[in-house]
Amino acid sequence: MRDHLLEKARVLVKEGVCDHCLGRQFAGRESGDFEEIGRKIRSWAGGDDGNLCILCGGIFDRLDELSRKGIDALKEYEFETFMVGSRMDRILEAVEECLHEFLEIGTGVLFKVHFNREIEKRISAFYGKRVSRNPDITLIYNLSDFTVDLQIKPLYIYGRYRKLVRGIPQTRWHCRECRGRGCEKCNFTGKMYEVSVEELISEPFLELTGGKGAKLHGAGREDIDARMLGDGRPFVLEIENPRRRRVDLDLAEDIIRERSGGKVEVLGLRYAQGNEVRKLKSSRYRKKYRVLVEFEKEVNMESLKNALEGLKERTIEQKTPTRVLHRRADRMRKRKVYQIDVLSMTGLKAELVIEADSGLYIKELISGDEGRTKPSLTELMGVACRVEELDVVEVEGGL
Ligand SMILES: [Zn+2]
Ligand SMILES: [Zn+2]
Structure with a gap:
């Protein structure tokens, strides 16, 4: 030195x-x-x-x-x-x-x-x-x-979920009255709905991993009253503070199916990375729906088919639907309808299949939402139409 x-x-x-x-x-x-x-x-x-x-x-x-x-x-x-x-x-x-x-x-x-x-x-x-x-x-x-x-580091699990019944929200929904603290109106659960897809999927995972909490990130979401069928909707489950990072994913699938009593199923589970949440959220998938429409008065098959031709391959302009205006900003949204066909028609009802960009408000595409969605089936038919049942039957893509 x-x-x-x-x-x-x-x-x-x-x-x-x-x-x-x-x-x-x-x-x-x-x-x-x-x-x-x-x-x-x-x-x-x-x-x-x-x-x-x-x-x-x-x-x-x-x-x-x-x-x-x-x-x-x-x-x-x-x-x-x-x-x-x-x-x-x-x-x-x-x-x-x-x-x-x-x-x-x-x-x-x-x-x-x-x-x-x-x-x-x-x-x-x-x-x-x-x-x-x-x-x-x-x-x-x-x-x-x-x-x-x-x-x-949170543990991330990717998969697809199927929601086989109506009336369940995708994620926990705080009671509007008490904002989750629990009150008389929500029966002290703090929630608007008793259970959600998020809870049905995360609870078994919290037990298997010893985690403290979990969040479901979905590739879009279906309405509470719509089912999610077909191969399901892609999601990433984020588990906070897991004690165990290796769990039996097949076992998790079984537990989720059994405990939910057939309400929710998951498929294709695998471990994921945190950055996949952003990918999932930012990608746009086409979606396919099955829709049961009710007409205010009788219509014939030909006029229905003509109206559907007018929606095919069209870009639809939608102002934020009246039904969600209380929680979302009033904006203009543009989404495309690719396919729209009639499967069957009986009396005042018709069953349609629609393929469209994710984010298209289907209920408003049918009802027109008092002119806030253009064009709409109601507008093209000159007869008030409304959705009675809605199912998502396919979400394209995934990670
Ligand atoms: Zn020293
Ligand atoms: Zn409450």
Whole structure:
């Protein structure tokens, strides 16, 4: 080691620094990990190591004990990858910055980074797990009170759901009266509807994973009174704070079907990534519907078919439907109808099949919503029409 560096090392040793902190100042100039470098330099510089380290205040003497805290905190969690971060007193960083300026040394390795690496090394050795920058679990060490917080990456499951009955919303719907706190109007459930697709799917998963909560992200949503049939609708379930990350997905499918009593089924479950939620939300899928329409007065097949021709391959302009205006902004929406055909007609009713862009309001396409949707079946027929039953029979695409 060069004389001028050794001189600086002597100053440090005299002030009192531990081997870790000493080594960190000269990293890259000698080989070995920081502690080894520190030990080597101390032997050249002379002097004892009796003093409390001015740089870390003795934290590096407690690495094993502090790693143990992290190891204990992780005990109940299943994970493949992890990472350590830390919060520390600005004062410790400031001391080191001053020192670098004063001695004109320093290798750019921050105290914090050094500490995190040392803890990571020990936890990795204990559990045999990898360190990653996009980890399942992040441990945050608070170096002022030596507590450890965990940040657990949510677990994401992709699949498709079928809703086989009417009257269930896709997601939990807070009671309008109490906003979820529970009141007389909602029978103290805090909810507008007793159960939702979200709850029927997430509850079994919360039990299997030990998670704290779950959110269903759907590729669009059907009306509460519409069924979701065919191959189902793509979704990603996001499970917060899972204790277990590997669950039997086939078993989950079975439990969901059984517990929901045939209301909801899921298929094609697989593990997913967080960024798939955004993908799912931003993509537009074509959808196919089966619609039972009721006419105000009798119509004949020919005039119905003519009216449907007028909707085929047409772009429909829709102002926000009156029925959702209380919770959505009044906007103009443009969506295309690709196919629209009649399957059968009896008396005042006809069964139609419609293929359209996702987001097209089908009920309003039929009723016209008092002129807010144009064109509409009502407008083209000159007879008031309304949807009696609606089923989504196909959602194209998926991830
Ligand atoms: Zn130290
Ligand atoms: Zn309520």
